[in-house]
Each structure stands twice: as C-alpha cells, then as structure tokens.
Amino acid sequence: MSNNPAFPEHVGTVDFVVSGKTYKTWYKVIGDLKSGKIPLVTLHGGPGLNHRYMLLHKHLWTREKIPVVCYDQIGNGQSSHILDAPAEFWTPELFMDELENLLDHLGIRDNFDLVGQSWGGMLAGHFAAARQPSGLRRLIAANSPASIPLYVQGTNALLEKFPPEFVAKLRKHEADGTTDSKEYNELSMTFLKKHVCTLDPWPEDVMASFVMIAANPTVYHTMLGPSEFNVVGTLKDWDIIDILHRIQAPTLIVGAPNDEVQEPALLPWFLHVPKIKWVELANSTHLGMYEEEDRYLHIVQNFLTG
Numbered sequence: 648m649s650n651n652p653a654f655p656e657h658v659g660t661v662d663f664v665v666s667g668k669t670y671k672t673w674y675k676v677i678g679d680l681k682s683g684k685i686p687l688v689t690l691h692g693g694p695g696l697n698h699r700y701m702l703l704h705k706h707l708w709t710r711e712k713i714p715v716v717c718y719d720q721i722g723n724g725q726s727s728h729i730l731d732a733p734a735e736f737w738t739p740e741l742f743m744d745e746l747e748n749l750l751d752h753l754g755i756r757d758n759f760d761l762v763g764q765s766w767g768g769m770l771a772g773h774f775a776a777a778r779q780p781s782g783l784r785r786l787i788a789a790n791s792p793a794s795i796p797l798y799v800q801g802t803n804a805l806l807e808k809f810p811p812e813f814v815a816k817l818r819k820h821e822a823d824g825t826t827d828s829k830e831y832n833e834l835s836m837t838f839l840k841k842h843v844c845t846l847d848p849w850p851e852d853v854m855a856s857f858v859m860i861a862a863n864p865t866v867y868h869t870m871l872g873p874s875e876f877n878v879v880g881t882l883k884d885w886d887i888i889d890i891l892h893r894i895q896a897p898t899l900i901v902g903a904p905n906d907e908v909q910e911p912a913l914l915p916w917f918l919h920v921p922k923i924k925w926v927e928l929a930n931s932t933h934l935g936m937y938e939e940e941d942r943y944l945h946i947v948q949n950f951l952t953g
Contacts (some may be wrong), residue, residue, distance in 0.1 A: 655679065663721060665736075665743050670727035673751055676715035679706045685784050686714040686755050689953065690746070691856065692738075692765030692790075693831040694882075695867030698723030699855040703936060706764065706944055711952055716753065721745050723754040723859060724867040730865055732949050734881055737869050743774045755860070760951055762787040764909070764936065766871075768900075769793075769885070772916070775898075776890040785951055786894065788935050789901040789943075792912035793919075794886040796880055801909030802876040805842055813837070818877075826873035835874045843875065843933040850937050875907055890921035899924045899950045901943070903931035924950065 657676045662669050664880035675698065680686055698717035719726040720742055729736070750756040759782055764773035768791025774870050776931040792798035800866065808813050813834065821829040844853060860867045872879040900916045903929065917925050920949040926946050936943040 649836075652891060653709055657758045659934050660726075661749055663727075663743065663748050665721075665744070670721055672718060672721060672727075672731070672745055673725035674716060674718035674749060674753075676714060676716050676753070677702075678708035678751060680714050680755060682712050682714055683950070684711065684713045685758055686716055686753075687760045687762055688716045688746075688750070688755075689718075689722065690763035690771050691723075692767045693723065693860065693867055694720070694742075694766045694870045695723060695864065697859045697862045699724075699939070700774055700850075700934075700937075701762075701764065701767075702812075702852055703940060704945070704947070707948060707951070710944075710948055711864045713951060716749075716755075716852045719748060720866075723863075727866070733867050737866060737881055738951045739770060739773050739882075739885070741939065742770050743778060746774060747769070747778070747780075750780075750782075755782070757765030757782040757953075758788070759783060760785040762789065763791060763932065764789045764949065765791055769887075771892065772898075775896060776887055779893060779895060783896045786896045787901070787947060787950065788898065788916065789936060790903065790906050790908050791900070792908050793888050793891060793915035794912060795882050796886060797886065797912040797915070799876070799878050799883075799909055802842075802907055804907050804909065805907065806838070807841075818875075821873070821877050826877065831874070834935070835876075836890050838874075838876065838907075841932070842905055844932075844937065845905075845932055846938060853934060853937060888919065890913060892921065894920045895921075895922075897922040897924075899926065899946070899952040901926050901928065901935065902944065903928045903933070903935045903938075904934045906935070907933050920933065 768788030
C-alpha cells in the first residue's frame with residue numbers, strides 16, 4: 648500500500664495465459680475497489696507506452712472516491728516483455744483477452760467504467776463493440792480514431808502544412824528504410840511537439856511513458872510502425888466503424904482541433920454509437936488531458952457521475 652493517505656495504492660500482478668504460456672500483467676489500484684463507487688479502468692496508448700501518463704486519473708479518487716485501475720499492457724512497462732513473438736501475436740484480441748483477465752482477477756467484471764487514450768481508446772471501443780461486456784457502465788475514448796485509415800488521412804493532411812522539404816526528408820527516410828536514424832527521429836519529434844503535446848518540457852509521467860518505446864519498441868513498431876504518421880504495422884487496416892453501433896454503454900469521446908487524430912477519424916463514433924457525447928479541448932493536441940488537465944478531469948468527472 649502507498650504511504651500517501653490521499654492516494655492509497657495497491658500494486659500487483661496477474662497471470663495471463665496465451666497459447667499455453669504464462670505471462671504477467673502488472674497493475675496498480677488507486678483507492679478502494681470496495682468504496683461503493685464504480686471503478687475506472689484506464690487503458691494506455693501507443694501501442695507500446697505504459698500506465699504512467701494515465702496516473703492523472705488518480706485525482707478522481709480524491710474528488711469523487713472513484714477507484715482507479717492502471718495497468719501495463721502485455722509487452723510494455725512492468726508487464727511481461729516478449730521479444731520473439733511473431734507479428735501475428737500482437738492483435739487487438741490479445742489485449743481484449745488481457746483486459747478481461749484483469750477484470751476477473753480484480754472481481755470487477757460485472758461493474759466497471761473504461762477510459763482509454765489514443766490506442767487505449769481504440770482498444771476500449773473495440774472491446775465494448777466486439778465483446779459487449781454486460782458490466783461496462785460507461786466508456787471514454789480520448790483522442791482515439793475509429794479507423795486507422797481515416798487517422799492516416801488526417802496525419803497526411805497535417806503533414807501537408809509543414810514545409811515541403813520537411814516532408815520530403817521524412818518520406819525519403821521511410822523509402823530508404825532509415826527510420827531509425829537520428830534525423831528521422833528529430834523530424835518525428837517536431838511533429839510530436841506540434842500535434843501530440845505542446846507543453847515544454849513534457850510532464851514527467853508523459854516522458855516516463857514515451858521512453859518505453861525507445862527502451863523496447865517491439866509492440867509499437869510491430870503494431871503501428873516507425874512513427875505516428877508511417878503506419879505500416881498490423882493495425883494499418885484496423886477499423887471498427889461497422890460495429891460501433893453495438894456499443895451499449897453511454898460513451899464520451901474527447902478530441903482537440905490540433906490533435907494528430909483529426910475530426911474525420913472521430914466522427915464515426917458520433918454517428919454510430921447510440922449513446923454518445925463528443926467534447927473538444929479547444930486549446931489542445933493529442934495529450935489534451937495534460938494540456939488542459941483541469942478541464943479534462945472536470946469533463947470526465949461529470950460524465951462518470953452524471
């Protein structure tokens with residue numbers, strides 16, 4: 648347990664069996680799952696980040712006594728790292744199975760809320776639509792496209808606003824297979840600072856999550872690709888538009904005008920989910936939960952308790 652009385656914490660692991668092999672999912676519970684309030688389970692993005700930047704949801708415990716569950720998805724953070732698995736191992740179904748396994752372990756399968764950011768929201772939406780969990784009360788997808796092809800169209804449109812020589816250098820590295828070069832990484836960071844997080848410096852918990860990709864890029868490179876705008880991984884054709892109508896829980900989507908996830912990639916949520924609310928953080932990018940933290944938490948708090 649944590650020594651901080653404001654944020655009582657419990658940390659643990661749960662066995663996760665895949666094709667006869669046992670892996671570990673690491674998790675942290677902030678607050679008391681027996682508080683009487685519906686617990687909020689957070690799903691981090693990437694794919695390939697970790698739970699650290701989702702910890703800001705802990706303030707929901709002090710504000711509303713909502714217990715918050717953060718965890719590192721398999722392959723990331725303090726959960727099992729798997730370096731030799733084939734590309735087909737890393738599927739949305741794998742992560743949905745892991746989520747169900749965690750819900751069972753914590754005893755909250757019959758009563759929980761979900762919040763996912765970026766890939767985490769994609770996963771949460773896919774889970775809600777494909778598995779239709781009866782215990783899901785509310786769903787939040789922050790900065791999460793409903794379709795990767797639509798997302799890529801948006802990032803391409805954003806890149807068109809950069810100088811032509813900037814884009815030419817990016818595309819040359821991608822064509823030459825030199826996306827691991829220093830220059831490509833620097834060019835990518837220029838994009839990130841404009842459309843992922845405009846804070847300077849980046850908050851400690853955000854940096855702690857993003858360094859995970861540098862430390863072990865397996866999941867990110869396999870599922871997404873070498874950068875946010877060069878999606879060549881197993882998710883390149885991911886699209887849940889056709890099943891969004893199956894989401895039964897009241898749903899909140901959060902976007903931002905300067906987010907790398909542009910409006911056309913969010914619109915299908917609004918058009919197809921039966922009980923939907925869409926909020927824009929007008930002064931933000933992809934990490935609006937940090938750029939406009941107070942407003943974001945207020946929006947989430949009101950949605951969960953309304």
